[in-house]
Amino acid sequence: MNRYSRIPVLKNKEVNNGSRYYKGVKYPEIPLSPNDIYIITNEGDSLDVLSQQFYNDKSLWWVLSIANVSLSQNSLYPPIGSQLRVPSNIQGILNAYRSLNS
Numbered sequence: 001m002n003r004y005s006r007i008p009v010l011k012n013k014e015v016n017n018g019s020r021y022y023k024g025v026k027y028p029e030i031p032l033s034p035n036d037i038y039i040i041t042n043e044g045d046s047l048d049v050l051s052q053q054f055y056n057d058k059s060l061w062w063v064l065s066i067a068n069v070s071l072s073q074n075s076l077y078p079p080i081g082s083q084l085r086v087p088s089n090i091q092g093i094l095n096a097y098r099s100l101n102s
Contacts, residue, residue, distance in 0.1 A: 025101060026097075026100040026101055027062065027066050027097065027100070028066075028093060028096035028097050028099075028100055030063065030066055030067045030087050030093055032085075033087065033088050033089055035088035035089070036067075036085050036086060036087050036088050037054070037085075037086040037088060038083055038084070038085055038086070039083070039084050039086060040081060040082070040083055040084075041078045041079065041080055041081060041082050041083075041084055042080060043080050045077070045078060045080075046061075046076045046077050046078075047061035047062075047064045047065055047076045047077075047078065048061040048076055050064060050084070050086070051063065051064055054086050055090050060090070061076060063087060063090065063093055064084065064085075064086065064087075067085050067086070067087045068084055068085055071084075
C-alpha cells in the first residue's frame, strides 16, 4: 500500500502554474502490544527493507518509523545495533491511517 494512494492531490490556485501537492497526511498513534516483535538492527538494515520482511510491503516503512520515535525521523537507516519495535497489529494501524485520512 502506497501511503499516499488515498491522499487527495490538490492544485495550488495561488500560483500561476497551478502546482499540485498532497493534502496534509495524518499518522495514527501506534500503541504497544505484547505481540510486538523486537529486533536488533544489523549493517545494511533499512526501514523499507525491514517493512518488506515483516509486512511484505516496503512502502510501510513509516509504520516502523512512527513506532520507534527514538530513531531519527529523517532517515530510513536505523543505527546499527539499535533495538527496533516491529508492531504486530499492522491491519489495525492501516485502518487507523485510512480513517484519519479519509
